[in-house]
Amino acid sequence: MGSIWGMWLFLTRRFRTWLLLTVVVPLATGLLRRVGETLQRRTGSTPLTRTLLKAGDLGDRARATLRGGRRRR
DSSP: OHHHHHHHHTSOHHHHHHHIIIIIHHHHHHHHHHHHHHHHHHHOSOHHHHHHHHHHHHHHHHHHHHTTOOOOO
């Protein structure tokens, strides 16, 4: 386990940031959306499911903005 953390020392700060924003954040927001959709199918619309779905949408909007897409009004 220690060798995995030692690997991060050799990556530059900019590359680590890029890696987090392009890999980890999209995976996390996609997972939150999927969990929200599953819960919504089982229990209906609750504050928790709405929050999870909003978190998934936040990731989509952030990616669209970073790609230069239009903002919705």
